[in-house]
Amino acid sequence: MNIGDMIAPRVSFGEALRDLAPDYPKLLVFDSDVSPSTRTQLFAEAYPERFYQMGIAEQNMVCSAAGMATTGWMPMVSTFAVFLAKRAVDQVRVSVAQTKLNVKLNGAYGGLPTGRAGKTHAAVQDIAVMRAMPNMVVVVPADPMETKLAVKACLDFEGPVYLRTVRDPVPVIFGEDHVLEIGKSYVLHEGDDLAIISTGMMTPKALVAAEQLKKEGIGVRLVHMPTIKPIDRTAIVKASNDFGKILSIENHSVIGGLGGAISEVLTDEAPCLLKRLGFQDRFAESGDNEAIFSAYGMNSENIVEAAKAFV
């Protein structure tokens, strides 16, 4: 995996599960008939005895995984983020979050890229739902390398974690030396004029934007925030104090996700202007990923324009 390679994070996720399996003998994977799509199939082929095909029955999948966790196993429950965070949300709430059992949740097809499946399958509220859940850690990696590292970080963490993975190729921005620590953010670009805080697959787009803005004479501090909960409050407060203006960008609704989390911290500790880029309060549609990102103001050029208007 080299910087700039276009790789689907879901593939990195499936490979990481498979490759880490020998070191985590209690790891199991629970699937609801989407393993070729989420790429847990890679794990299933290598470790069929540790793979549980639960059928298209997400509610039973979540609770039976919780029950199994009481007996010492560590299930990774994997399905599309929309269904995990909504159809089975009560099961996550009562049987996973309240119990704090060691269950991992993979929200696949995070955000808008769903293979043109449209509004029923685009997960644009899952971070908001999971973030509001006590005891839940929410991790949204940026690229294939960080996705791989995030899988390990989730398995090493004792307790429930919601890991959001992306369907379609994203450029690799991190090298082998990247370290993902739950709760930490990472400054990927420095500048004097504006702070941009990004998460997930919007970070590679924000990095392109930061470099373009530099060429145009606008200095950006780009803070990548892979953990939405617990949020890195220190980095947010510092950005507010240093710049007085923050722009956030996420592959999620602007309500309740990264932008929501940042605004809560700012309101508590260091008020400043916050411009939230991301999916607005509406439902998604089918179409080409990049066309959709551009149409909804979520591509690099949109970030550049928004930053120039905001700074």
Place this chain on the structure above:
Amino acid sequence: MDIPELEAITAETRIKMIRIVHKAQCGHLGGSLSAAEILTALYFRIMNIDPENPDMPDRDRFVLSKGHCTPGYYTTLYKRGYFSEEILDTFDQMGSILQGHPDMKLTPGVDMSSGSLGQGVSSALGIAMGGEANGDSYYTYALLGDGEAQEGQVWETAMYAGSNKIKRFIVILDRNKVQLSATTSDALNIEPLADKWKAFNWDVLECDGHDMAAVVETLERARDMSDNGPVVIIAHTVKGKGVSFMEGRWQWHGIPPNDEQFEQAMSELTPGDAQ
């Protein structure tokens, strides 16, 4: 423990569960009273458990899927020695280890949290699967409400367990025929119940849930049969069993008795006083 002893314990737990609900002025008695014999039989005769060592690895597991029936559950756990009477009397109070619905993080003897209907039976399935994967031979029991059987998740669980022949997994369905706001037949008819479970590839047994000898015999039979796949026991019961004015009435699903009703209930359940 023999049948008369089990019957004597059940008579005591019925009185005690009404006392704690009266004291707390909250709690679900209807479904606790209907399940009293089942809980006594499980905890005093059927299950391999040790109250001194509630986390014993090879213990049998129990999940109260009808999680609101904590008065009956906690009273049985207290009677079996998992915690003291002083603790039992804190039922539903702030800071108590005995919350309105079962919490595995707080209460010794509670193997799984529950309370959102449909989930407990599904978690119990996972506990049975975990035992199988670990090579353990414990049995997993779940107590399901009949109104609860309206939840779709129950049938997701039934489909998985039946299709995969999950062993040592026994569901007891408390068929008391009454739910929160109506009879089950008026709210949403769940019949034909036995045929439904059979269609999901379960072995089905039925018994009178208030005949202790029948309850014990059926549970023992289910345990033996479950070595081949999941078994459901449809236990025919009476909601509010033992208290005349509560029996069969949805109005007693989840409200506490006032002082007068409490005295009336006590006089009915205490043979000496009833004369």
